[in-house]
Amino acid sequence: MTMKEYARDGEFNLADLLCCAASREVQDNEVVFAGTGLPMVAIMLAQKTHAPNLKLIFEAGTLDGRPAELPTSVGDPRCEMGASRSSGLYDAFAIAQRGYVDLGFLGGAEVDQYGNVNTTVIGDYLQPELRLTGSGGNPDINSFASRTVFIMVHEKRRFVENVSYITSPGWRVKKWPEGSWVPRRTLYGAAYRGGPSAVISTAGVFRFDDETGVIYLDTCHPGQSPEGIAELCQFDLDISRVSGQTPKPTYEELHLIHEVLDPEQIFIPKTAKG
Amino acid sequence: MAKKNKRISLQEAAALIGDGSTLTFSGFTIWRRPMALVFELIRQKRRDLHLIEVNGGPQTEFLVGAGCVAVWESCWVGHELYGKYGANVSRKVGTGELLVEDYSHAEMTFRMAAAAAGMPFSVSQSSLGTDLHNPAYDMLGRAGKRDGRDGRIARHKYQFMDDPFYGGGQYVLAPAPKIDVAVLSVQQVGEGGTVRVAGQYYTDPEVARAAKITIAVAEEIVPEEYLRRNSDANTIPSLEVDYIVECPWNAHPTGMFGRYDVDGDFLRDFYQRTRTQEGFDAWAQEWVFGQDHLSYLEKLGWPRTLGLKANSAVNYSTSVKRGV
Numbered sequence: 001m002t003m004k005e006y007a008r009d010g011e012f013n014l015a016d017l018l019c020c021a022a023s024r025e026v027q028d029n030e031v032v033f034a035g036t037g038l039p040m041v042a043i044m045l046a047q048k049t050h051a052p053n054l055k056l057i058f059e060a061g062t063l064d065g066r067p068a069e070l071p072t073s074v075g076d077p078r079c080e081m082g083a084s085r086s087s088g089l090y091d092a093f094a095i096a097q098r099g100y101v102d103l104g105f106l107g108g109a110e111v112d113q114y115g116n117v118n119t120t121v122i123g124d125y126l127q128p129e130l131r132l133t134g135s136g137g138n139p140d141i142n143s144f145a146s147r148t149v150f151i152m153v154h155e156k157r158r159f160v161e162n163v164s165y166i167t168s169p170g171w172r173v174k175k176w177p178e179g180s181w182v183p184r185r186t187l188y189g190a191a192y193r194g195g196p197s198a199v200i201s202t203a204g205v206f207r208f209d210d211e212t213g214v215i216y217l218d219t220c221h222p223g224q225s226p227e228g229i230a231e232l233c234q235f236d237l238d239i240s241r242v243s244g245q246t247p248k249p250t251y252e253e254l255h256l257i258h259e260v261l262d263p264e265q266i267f268i269p270k271t272a273k274g
Numbered sequence: 275m276a277k278k279n280k281r282i283s284l285q286e287a288a289a290l291i292g293d294g295s296t297l298t299f300s301g302f303t304i305w306r307r308p309m310a311l312v313f314e315l316i317r318q319k320r321r322d323l324h325l326i327e328v329n330g331g332p333q334t335e336f337l338v339g340a341g342c343v344a345v346w347e348s349c350w351v352g353h354e355l356y357g358k359y360g361a362n363v364s365r366k367v368g369t370g371e372l373l374v375e376d377y378s379h380a381e382m383t384f385r386m387a388a389a390a391a392g393m394p395f396s397v398s399q400s401s402l403g404t405d406l407h408n409p410a411y412d413m414l415g416r417a418g419k420r421d422g423r424d425g426r427i428a429r430h431k432y433q434f435m436d437d438p439f440y441g442g443g444q445y446v447l448a449p450a451p452k453i454d455v456a457v458l459s460v461q462q463v464g465e466g467g468t469v470r471v472a473g474q475y476y477t478d479p480e481v482a483r484a485a486k487i488t489i490a491v492a493e494e495i496v497p498e499e500y501l502r503r504n505s506d507a508n509t510i511p512s513l514e515v516d517y518i519v520e521c522p523w524n525a526h527p528t529g530m531f532g533r534y535d536v537d538g539d540f541l542r543d544f545y546q547r548t549r550t551q552e553g554f555d556a557w558a559q560e561w562v563f564g565q566d567h568l569s570y571l572e573k574l575g576w577p578r579t580l581g582l583k584a585n586s587a588v589n590y591s592t593s594v595k596r597g598v
Contacts, residue, residue, distance in 0.1 A: 036354055060302045061474040073354040075305035077473050077531040077590040088475045089328060090387050093380040097400065120376065125411055131364035136350035139401035140380035166405040173403025177434060184403060189443015191399035264597030
């Protein structure tokens with residue numbers, strides 16, 4: 001067994017798999033905008049494996065961060081140690097709007113087939129069944145980064161025809177004040193740099209067609225089938241382009257996640273299954 | 275330097291914030307929030323506050339749960355790792371007791387920066403195509419509050435325009451907020467009002483400059499001349515700070531760079547107990563009413579506070595239990 005070998009079933013859990021899939025979306029030398037939670041572990045994992053020169057920006061104001069210990073939040077003092085500069089939100093968002101950011105990791109409660117995401121309410125906005133956290137920086141990062149990757153729990157109620165509220169813009173969006181559907185590229189003008197490039201759900205990895213902006217299934221996680229995943233979507237999922245199974249974590253990645261990055265199990269539990 | 279003595283008590287600071295004020299805070303989510311003053315506002319039964327926050331957090335949840343807030347204008351509320359959304363905000367939106375006006379995080383930041391620069395609005399291409407910009411979701415407008423009678427409330431939530439200079443496409447204009455009072459929670463303030471923040475300064479420089487009245491609640495008041503020896507290390511100039519309060523551990527249960535970590539157990543307990551109004555009321559009876567800041571710290575006790583205390587070399591606690 002070498003550290004670069006893939007682990008076998010039973011030696012890793014779902015959070016490990018998602019973390020490694022997210023880490024592999026990062027390329028070296030990229031500027032990456034980090035949110036709280038599993039994405040933070042994924043980015044720090046990339047920093048310690050294939051992307052040692054990636055530059056991490058924390059929304060609260062830390063620029064080119066290399067934290068020694070895992071922060072629990074982007075406002076955490078653990079972000080600052082080793083960073084190029086500690087500043088504030090104006091700097092972080094101005095840098096994003098200026099076009100420096102290559103990749104952002106985001107989450108969502110609902111997603112549609114064009115990558116529009118809702119993190120604001122469940123149900124009618126004016127009579128919500130449940131008010132969630134709100135937009136936060138989700139639409140901002142998704143507006144300005146060249147690529148965004150969403151990490152989501154996969155349930156049929158979350159992969160929907162139309163999200164209850166468009167918090168974060170996908171590939172087909174609404175032009176206000178009239179509210180007509182338009183392609184993202186048409187609306188964004190000078191600010192157009194890209195958009196959602198992948199959704200990593202607890203079932204598989206999804207990507208978006210370059211021309212139409214419609215989601216398709218790329219890889220299935222171990223134990224999942226394309227037909228089974230299609231059943232978990234309210235829209236007709238394109239399963240004609242499946243490239244195979246989501247790569248499993250390597251022993252090196254598992255070591256880094258559990259012994260180096262998150263030994264306290266803040267975001268990634270140590271159980272083999274779960 | 276202003277001649278007047280800026281030092282006041284926590285109770286006097288809270289009394290400066292009248293019913294119906296537009297109010298904002300320092301910090302970021304669960305970091306450097308002026309919680310001791312927030313508790314005092316709850317004790318003084320402040321009502322009809324209009325919070326305008328770049329982002330929300332425990333301070334929002336405490337004030338909303340206590341019925342102090344009529345309007346919350348922001349982008350996010352929760353307790354991060356210790357409570358995934360704002361249960362009190364969610365409940366009071368559901369019952370119609372709280373009006374929420376949604377913007378994005380960058381929009382709130384740019385709006386606050388516009389206010390700090392004396393400009394009437396911010397200009398951005400963030401969040402184009404989202405329901406944030408849906409005119410049907412202008413909640414202050416729907417409530418009839420954009421009629422110009424209250425000069426602090428803008429006539430529109432957004433305006434749209436095409437770039438007139440470079441043909442760069444659609445832009446969104448959002449009004450600069452009119453802030454009556456900003457309350458900061460900081461590590462150090464000088465007797466003359468100069469603030470030195472350690473670590474990320476979030477949107478503190480913008481909110482301090484934007485507000486009509488700025489109150490700095492500090493872990494310690496230090497000699498003004500001490501801060502002026504290294505003025506390049508200071509964050510907010512004296513002339514923007516009207517009142518100062520000395521109050522150690524004032525940000526607890528939120529954390530403060532170099533001083534103490536977030537009290538995750540406290541926030542998790544709050545989040546779990548305050549899903550219902552009855553739960554909130556019982557929690558407030560235990561932790562807010564009948565207490566003052568010293569008795570609150572006594573109730574927390576030494577073991578808890580010492581566990582949170584930051585290591586001065588790394589600026590965070592090396593003993594706090596964070597995971598499972």
